[in-house]
């Protein structure tokens with residue numbers, strides 16, 4: 289589909305052909321390693337994708353916001369006023385949340401907007417369709433009202449919108465990846481300091497393959513929040529025992545072994561074991577990548593999955609089945625679940641010569657065991673959120 293043209297036709301149909309429309313794009317993301325540690329002060333290693341969410345918009349002369357999504361063609365346009373932002377339980381809440389946080393931070397949003405959205409991130413797949421929409425809305429507000437907010441602050445506001453308005457206590461990784469992404473690079477992000485470094489992903493004879501289990505992430509938000517609570521319990525037990533840390537990931541695995549007996553509940557111990565070991569894996573993985581040792585990076589991806597399965601317990605039957613099938617294929621370098629888990633996607637690095645047989649065999653094995661049909665995408669790493677131009 290010609291995205292721009294389809295969106296423009298819809299925009300004109302809904303809001304008139306008055307000129308001065310603007311076009312924006314914000315990607316989705318895939319995380320290569322460093323899962324469930326952004327909220328534990330750890331390092332993560334995500335990259336922005338070439339697919340994401342598009343918007344065409346125009347500033348209005350009143351305070352009304354009118355939002356329409358081509359993904360939900362049978363739904364009515366979502367309409368609200370900039371000075372009356374209440375949750376209504378549909379996708380427009382992500383936009384409302386961002387407008388609200390901008391206002392709470394004293395950014396003047398004097399007029400409303402007409403917007404048509406279209407996204408090609410598979411929904412509920414854990415590739416950050418919600419962060420993409422939030423950062424997209426932030427980018428639109430910033431440009432339209434000349435707010436001059438640095439992208440890193442748009443990223444922070446978007447996370448706040450998700451935490452405070454939507455009620456999901458997510459970390460900063462997704463918003464950061466979709467806001468700050470860079471073509472052909474992953475971002476090594478220290479989630480404690482927000483210092484980051486772009487690391488080129490030069491895989492030579494291999495590619496990143498995203499495997500969508502098509503298992504919807506049911507109850508993911510409440511289970512996600514529960515995992516965070518247990519990490520906080522572990523942290524609190526360590527702090528109460530005079531271990532001098534601010535976040536769990538301030539400890540290396542070696543130091544953790546000396547103090548882990550201070551953690552009272554077994555569930556908290558398991559969660560902390562994942563977080564701290566995962567942070568070590570990210571750092572070892574970056575060293576390996578910088579030494580062109582992709583094999584070691586792949587091995588660490590596999591270990592990450594095992595820890596997410598056994599210590600963090602966020603994988604589930606579908607993700608475990610697809611990752612196990614991937615591990616069994618020739619040409620596999622590494623494979624693991626990606627994102628929050630509980631369904632959604634896994635990510636593999638596969639040698640190019642084997643990609644066709646990989647997709648065929650993993651797909652067949654997966655369907656046989658789960659009765660679900662998986663989708664496979666070869667990931668292209670793209671740039672972060674941006675205005676594409678006037679129309």
Ligand code: GLA
Pocket residue numbers: 322323324325326327458459460461462627628629
């Ligand atoms: C979700 C959250 C992120 C991060 C991941 C797990 O995608 O939005 O902040 O915690 O899960 O790594």
